[in-house]
Amino acid sequence: MKTIKSFSLIVVLAFLLSSCVVKSLHAFYTQDLLYFEQKFIGNWLDSENAHWKILPFTEVILKENQKTKPSELSKDELKLYNSYKAGYVIYFEKDSTKSTFLAMPFKINNQLFLDFTPIEDHEIDQTHNELYKMHLINTHSLAKLDMNANKEASIKWLDEDKFKALLDEDRIKIKHEKVGFGETILLTATSEELVKFIEKYMGSEDEDKWKTDVEVNLKRNE
Amino acid sequence: MNNQSDRSGKMTIHKTVIFNNLLLWICSFVFFLFLFTEDGQPKIIDFIYTGSFIATIIPPVLINFYILIPQLLKKERYLFYALAFILNILIFTQLNIWFFEHFIDYVFLDYYFISYHSNITLFTIFSVFLVITTLINFSMDWFYFNSKENRELKIKNQQMQSELTSLRSQINPHFLFNSLNVIYALALEKKETIKDAIVQLSDILRYVIYDSSTKHVTLKEEVTLLKNYIEFQQFRHQQNDNITFNCNIDDENYPIYPMLLLPLVENSFKYGIKGDIDHTFIHINLILKDKEFMFDIENNYSESLLETKEHSGLGLENIKKNLEIVYPKSHEFNISKTKDTFKVNLKIIQP
Numbered sequence: 001m002k003t004i005k006s007f008s009l010i011v012v013l014a015f016l017l018s019s020c021v022v023k024s025l026h027a028f029y030t031q032d033l034l035y036f037e038q039k040f041i042g043n044w045l046d047s048e049n050a051h052w053k054i055l056p057f058t059e060v061i062l063k064e065n066q067k068t069k070p071s072e073l074s075k076d077e078l079k080l081y082n083s084y085k086a087g088y089v090i091y092f093e094k095d096s097t098k099s100t101f102l103a104m105p106f107k108i109n110n111q112l113f114l115d116f117t118p119i120e121d122h123e124i125d126q127t128h129n130e131l132y133k134m135h136l137i138n139t140h141s142l143a144k145l146d147m148n149a150n151k152e153a154s155i156k157w158l159d160e161d162k163f164k165a166l167l168d169e170d171r172i173k174i175k176h177e178k179v180g181f182g183e184t185i186l187l188t189a190t191s192e193e194l195v196k197f198i199e200k201y202m203g204s205e206d207e208d209k210w211k212t213d214v215e216v217n218l219k220r221n222e
Numbered sequence: 223m224n225n226q227s228d229r230s231g232k233m234t235i236h237k238t239v240i241f242n243n244l245l246l247w248i249c250s251f252v253f254f255l256f257l258f259t260e261d262g263q264p265k266i267i268d269f270i271y272t273g274s275f276i277a278t279i280i281p282p283v284l285i286n287f288y289i290l291i292p293q294l295l296k297k298e299r300y301l302f303y304a305l306a307f308i309l310n311i312l313i314f315t316q317l318n319i320w321f322f323e324h325f326i327d328y329v330f331l332d333y334y335f336i337s338y339h340s341n342i343t344l345f346t347i348f349s350v351f352l353v354i355t356t357l358i359n360f361s362m363d364w365f366y367f368n369s370k371e372n373r374e375l376k377i378k379n380q381q382m383q384s385e386l387t388s389l390r391s392q393i394n395p396h397f398l399f400n401s402l403n404v405i406y407a408l409a410l411e412k413k414e415t416i417k418d419a420i421v422q423l424s425d426i427l428r429y430v431i432y433d434s435s436t437k438h439v440t441l442k443e444e445v446t447l448l449k450n451y452i453e454f455q456q457f458r459h460q461q462n463d464n465i466t467f468n469c470n471i472d473d474e475n476y477p478i479y480p481m482l483l484l485p486l487v488e489n490s491f492k493y494g495i496k497g498d499i500d501h502t503f504i505h506i507n508l509i510l511k512d513k514e515f516m517f518d519i520e521n522n523y524s525e526s527l528l529e530t531k532e533h534s535g536l537g538l539e540n541i542k543k544n545l546e547i548v549y550p551k552s553h554e555f556n557i558s559k560t561k562d563t564f565k566v567n568l569k570i571i572q573p
Contacts, residue, residue, distance in 0.1 A: 170265040172334035189337050197336045200327060 020214045021157040023139035024187035028115045028194045029106035034086040037105050037112060039150050041088070044218035050094035052218055057087040057102065089119075105145065108198055112145040114155065139186065142198070144210055151220045159212035160185060172197075242362065246355065251276055258338070267333055274329075278321055279348065282314035283355050291359060307352070315341070315348045382547050400488060401426070401454070408457055419457040426450050430481065438477035441510060445469055448487055448506070455491050464503035471510040478515070478570075479548040483508075485541055486519050486566055494521025494564065515570040523564035538566070 036056075044052040058070070061081050067073055070081050090101040104115040117138050142158040164185060166172040174197060175189040187194065201209060255264050255272040264272075290310065294303035322335055339347065401423050408416040429447050433439055452467055490504045507518040538557065545553050545568075554569040 166334065170267050171332055172336065173267050173271065173338065174334065174336040193336050196323075197334060200334050200336070203327065205331065 020160055020212075021141040021143075022160050022163045022185060022187065023141055024189070024194060025139065026187070026189065026191045026194060027104065027117075027140050028113065028142040028191065028198065029104055030191050030195055033106040033108060033195065035105055035107040035112065036086045037145075037147070039147055040105070040145070040153065043221045044153065045221040046216050046218050048094065050092065051221070052216075053091040053093075054103075055089050055091075057081075057084045057089055060089040088114075090116075103143075108195065109202055111202065112147070113198070114143045114145050116141045116143055116157075142194075153218040155216045155218070156210050156212050157214040158210075159214065161213075162209065162211070246358070247276060247280065250279075250351075267335070270330055270333060271335055271338065274321070274326055275318070278314065278318040279351060282310045282348065282352060285310055286352055286356060287359055291356070307356075311345065311348045311352055315345045318344055318348070385543070385547060398427075400492060404455060404457060413457070415457050419454060422450055422454045422457075426454060430484075433480060436480065439480040440474060441471060441476040441478050441515075442474035444478050444480065444483060445471070445508065447481075448483060448508075451484060451487055464501075464505075466504070467506040467508075469508045471508065472512070473510060476510050476513070476515065477572075479544065482541065482544060482548075483517060483568075485538075486517070486568070489538065489566075490519055490521035490564075494523065513572055515568075515572070517568040518565065520563055520565040523559065523562055541568075 041054055041056060044054065046052060058081065061073070061077065061084075062068065062070070065073060065077055070078060073081055084102060084104065087102055087104040090103050092099050092101065100119050102117045102119050104117075106113050106115065117140050119138070120133070144156045144158075146154045146156075148154075163172075167176070167185070174187065174193065176185055176187045178184065179186050189197070251272060254275055255268060256262065258272055258275070259265070259268045286307065290303055290306050294300075294306060319341060322338065326333075326335060405416065405419060405423065408419055426447060429443070429450075433443060449467065452465060456465070487504075487506065490506075494502060494504055502522050504519065504521045507516070509516045542555060545555055549570055549572075552571055554567070556567045558565045558567070
């Protein structure tokens with residue numbers, strides 16, 4: 001219930017992938033690129049037996065607000081509904097840990113991508129107090145989604161080390177900051193610039209461009 | 223020779239154009255490099271981007287320099303120039319956008335030019351750069367025009383000086399020739415006054431040789447010269463000649479071009495006194511009042527006794543030429559003749 005309501009107010013740093021994926025202040029997509037893939041909906045298991053429950057955002061927001069139609073939503077809820085109606089809510093459960101993400105699917109040159117943003121779920125996130133949460137800001141990460149028929153899916157995040165190599169070799173000019181003690185790369189480029197980067201990166205002749213330490217291979221678990 | 227000189231001139235112009243362009247684009251490269259580098263430490267990608275950016279901004283600047291300005295602006299077709307100027311910016315800004323969105327990826331495969339400028343920023347950069355380069359072009363044009371004008375003025379001045387020198391060199395031997403005739407005449411008559419005449423001639427010559435080489439002398443000095451000359455001439459003529467010289471001057475230090483009046487007096491003595499022995503006269507009136515200078519000289523005149531036109535007109539022609547050079551558009555010079563009289567009137571109004 002509280003998941004969607006608090007999404008626009010509270011920002012949470014993704015604990016799972018914090019040091020290995022490229023993080024951005026802005027979304028990696030523009031509205032015209034959104035592409036809802038129905039086949040991704042459902043329950044999945046990854047190679048480490050973690051559970052991935054993927055629901056349409058529209059369904060979750062209606063359910064959490066106990067409404068049956070979008071027209072019954074309040075003005076703010078409807079605005080949220082329209083902004084993310086092409087997205088998924090992903091409930092991720094591994095061992096005793098749980099987290100929730102908003103994933104926005106989009107297509108560039110016929111390739112599916114997911115823009116991941118962690119969202120707070122009061123029902124599962126009880127470990128941090130409010131003061132702690134006030135200091136957090138959510139970021140976006142980019143993942144490449146490949147689906148094999150209706151039974152298998154692979155999610156590969158854009159690897160931070162690959163991106164860092166581009167910066168270190170002075171082969172990329174993109175707005176970014178290095179933040180924190182570990183000098184974590186935080187992209188500050190606009191969504192349009194990020195899309196431009198993805199297009200160019202897809203055309204790269206580097207065969208290992210999507211090689212990453214953060215990869216999830218899912219199998220349908222019905 | 224002329225062809226060689228033309229070719230050499232064109233080569234110099236080409237070299238100047240190439241040098242100016244090189245200087246402009248090197249300075250522009252340095253300027254843009256630091257403009258596009260966020261932390262002030264340019265990296266390889268910044269050099270590549272700046273070089274590519276310069277490549278896209280060179281064509282509109284050159285089109286402006288070598289087509290729009292000479293064909294429209296310098297022909298005072300201001301509206302067409304303004305429209306063409308804006309169109310030039312719009313077209314090449316768009317080409318710059320296309321270049322960095324599509325074509326540069328084919329040239330620099332492994333580089334990612336992502337965060338640079340919005341379309342509005344690009345349009346602004348192109349506009350400001352073209353305006354600045356246009357102003358630089360104007361200032362260079364002004365500089366060359368100014369130096370060319372100065373050069374032409376110097377040449378003109380040199381030509382005037384050389385013309386004046388040439389005219390003076392015609393006066394001096396002319397005057398000397400006449401004076402020697404006077405001395406010769408006195409010697410023939412074995413007159414004792416010949417010594418005084420020689421001293422007076424030497425005073426006149428001293429003035430002619432030394433003082434007249436300055437740009438201006440005072441009217442007092444010029445009047446003294448005329449008086450000396452008249453007294454000198456009277457050695458050879460009868461004392462009862464009707465020669466009058468009236469001066470009415472309110473400023474003795476009034477500056478005047480040296481040796482301006484002497485040829486007129488010489489002329490009167492040569493053609494007036496000589497013309498008619500019995501009724502000779504020369505009336506000279508010199509007036510200076512409120513910076514208005516007037517000089518009238520009238521003498522007796524007889525066409526039958528005049529020498530050929532070639533000789534008689536020499537002094538007057540020299541004066542006319544001198545006046546055109548030293549008092550352009552600020553003098554009046556009139557000659558009037560009757561059957562028996564010849565009169566010259568000179569008026570100078572100096573600001």
